[in-house]
Amino acid sequence: MTDRRLPALGVGLAAAGMALMALSVAFGSGLGSPPRQAAPWGFGPGGMMGFGAANVGAAPDPGSPGFVAGTTSAPRVVRIVASDALRFYPDIVTVKAGETITFEVTAMGMRSHEFMVGPTAEVAADTAGTPEVADIAMMQTKSLTYTFNGPGPFAFACHAPGHYEAGMRGTITVVG
Numbered sequence: 001m002t003d004r005r006l007p008a009l010g011v012g013l014a015a016a017g018m019a020l021m022a023l024s025v026a027f028g029s030g031l032g033s034p035p036r037q038a039a040p041w042g043f044g045p046g047g048m049m050g051f052g053a054a055n056v057g058a059a060p061d062p063g064s065p066g067f068v069a070g071t072t073s074a075p076r077v078v079r080i081v082a083s084d085a086l087r088f089y090p091d092i093v094t095v096k097a098g099e100t101i102t103f104e105v106t107a108m109g110m111r112s113h114e115f116m117v118g119p120t121a122e123v124a125a126d127t128a129g130t131p132e133v134a135d136i137a138m139m140q141t142k143s144l145t146y147t148f149n150g151p152g153p154f155a156f157a158c159h160a161p162g163h164y165e166a167g168m169r170g171t172i173t174v175v176g
């Protein structure tokens with residue numbers, strides 16, 4: 001598999017981008033968030049970089065204009081793409097201390113994935129009882145809601161066989 005990683009990455013990103021456009025159309029007006037003026041990723045030169053860094057969530061991050069902290073009764077939605085290249089986009093999510101986040105995780109490609117979130121050590125060890133959604137199949141979206149109490153550190157990961165080892169993980173940055 002290693003020798004196929006690079007071409008697979010390009011194809012996976014292109015497919016993910018196109019599918020994200022469809023997602024944006026489908027969900028762009030949901031949840032009372034401000035309407036998007038434009039897709040936050042690009043297809044032109046540098047598009048891959050822009051895509052990787054883009055906030056594909058439905059709502060502004062902490063520190064951004066319009067940010068509203070998620071609560072247990074009204075979680076903030078963060079959308080995560082799980083790619084065939086065994087990566088999450090974005091792979092860094094910023095939350096406010098104490099925030100409740102609903103992760104909407106889409107398997108953008110042929111592979112099935114899992115999404116686990118919680119304290120970094122437990123996520124790294126795949127500890128039983130750590131919040132997780134499993135068997136996110138091709139083009140399927142599953143949701144997981146989690147409240148980030150305490151200073152962390154927190155992380156998320158896919159523990160489908162071989163995926164974590166290949167680097168399919170992300171970090172949560174908690175801000176005060």
Ligand SMILES: [Cu+2]
Pocket residue numbers: 082086112113114158159160163168
């Ligand atoms: Cu995976």
